[in-house]
Amino acid sequence: MKTKIPELRKKNKLSQEELAFAVGVTRQTITSIEVGKYTASLVLAYKIARHFNMNIEEIFDFSDVEEF
Amino acid sequence: MDEFKKKMKWRQIMLGLASVTALSAIFLTSRLIESPVRTDNIDSFIDGFQVGFTLMFFLIVMFFMQRNLAALKNPDKMKKLFISETDERKLFILQKSGSDGMNVIIYGLSVGTAVAGNINDTVFFTLLVALFFVISVRGFLKLYYRVKY
Numbered sequence: 001m002k003t004k005i006p007e008l009r010k011k012n013k014l015s016q017e018e019l020a021f022a023v024g025v026t027r028q029t030i031t032s033i034e035v036g037k038y039t040a041s042l043v044l045a046y047k048i049a050r051h052f053n054m055n056i057e058e059i060f061d062f063s064d065v066e067e068f
Numbered sequence: 069m070d071e072f073k074k075k076m077k078w079r080q081i082m083l084g085l086a087s088v089t090a091l092s093a094i095f096l097t098s099r100l101i102e103s104p105v106r107t108d109n110i111d112s113f114i115d116g117f118q119v120g121f122t123l124m125f126f127l128i129v130m131f132f133m134q135r136n137l138a139a140l141k142n143p144d145k146m147k148k149l150f151i152s153e154t155d156e157r158k159l160f161i162l163q164k165s166g167s168d169g170m171n172v173i174i175y176g177l178s179v180g181t182a183v184a185g186n187i188n189d190t191v192f193f194t195l196l197v198a199l200f201f202v203i204s205v206r207g208f209l210k211l212y213y214r215v216k217y
Contacts, residue, residue: 029157
């Protein structure tokens with residue numbers, strides 16, 4: 001899943017480590033989410049969105065979620 | 069975080085008990101090795117393994133005790149420890165590797181049991197019991213989590 005986390009981090013001058021510490025995960029988790037290897041849980045997505053004062057849909061791109 | 073702090077204190081007590089048990093086991097095992105009654109009959113490899121294993125267990129317990137103590141004294145370290153223990157990706161990897169690992173173990177034991185049947189009866193039955201044990205643990209855990217969630 002694509003995210004806008006890298007851009008938002010740069011805009012807010014935040015390192016991966018700082019964002020990770022703020023939302024209560026490891027730096028590796030933020031890295032994996034940024035490169036699209038791992039999909040954040042609803043709770044983590046909410047925490048990240050709240051950290052940037054945005055909605056979840058504004059940060060995470062759900063367009064490639066498969067529907068049957 | 070208060071809940072986690074309580075958990076850490078409780079964990080320290082349990083680790084303390086584990087370290088005392090490990091020390092007693094090391095002492096008792098080394099006394100048994102020295103005993104003239106056992107030295108004739110027991111393979112020295114088994115004795116060495118028992119002492120080495122308990123010593124390793126003791127060192128691991130000491131490592132965790134020291135890490136927890138440092139975290140209890142420093143709130144920053146406490147949060148880092150909390151994060152590393154509750155990180156969702158880590159837990160996901162743990163769950164995934166646990167279930168995939170179990171499949172590999174069952175497959176390996178099945179092949180091993182079948183092969184051992186042609187070589188040695190004792191090994192065959194040991195592997196068979198181990199295979200049934202692993203399968204029942206897997207079945208029990210599946211049942212447990214189906215009820216829980």
